[in-house]
Amino acid sequence: TKHLIGSLTKTEGLKFAVVVARFNEVVTNLLLEGALETFQRYSVDDDDITVVKVPGSFEVPVVAQCLGKSGKFDAILCIGAVIRGDTSHYDAVANSAASGVLNAGLSSGVPCIFGVLTCDDMEQALNRAGGKSGNKGAEAALTAIEMASLFKHHL
């Protein structure tokens, strides 16, 4: 039986883009920090990481698709924080971000990792951005490394 799996240790030469929504930047900067530290811990070269800022999560997918199609990256990490609070169009933004990131990956053929928090309130979001529930940005970075390695070395 042939089992294909991405490595977390053979990260040399893997190139990553990180698309970060500025909306709720108190949260998204913490997610970005967690992601960058995880890349560093897993020996991803700093020169192999490109960070792109966009206004909100709704703008993330089109940039992820563009970066994917550039052929310059092995995985695209998408970071955002959609917080319901008193936002009327929470569902529109959250659902668009999810389907948008999915389609960016499918259309570009480059793994696009969904690191967009969708939470009811700021406390929930902060708990998932380095609080007691961990850091979704760090987790998504691990996923990005595994998927980049799987595609580069096995697919």
Ligand SMILES: O=c1[nH]c(NC[C@H](O)[C@H](O)[C@H](O)CO)c([N+](=O)[O-])c(=O)[nH]1
């Ligand atoms: O990333 C977010 N964008 C949000 N809206 C902006 C949206 O992403 C676009 O930038 C905007 O609609 C312009 O296209 C949010 N809310 O509306 O609450 C949110 O919680 N998070």
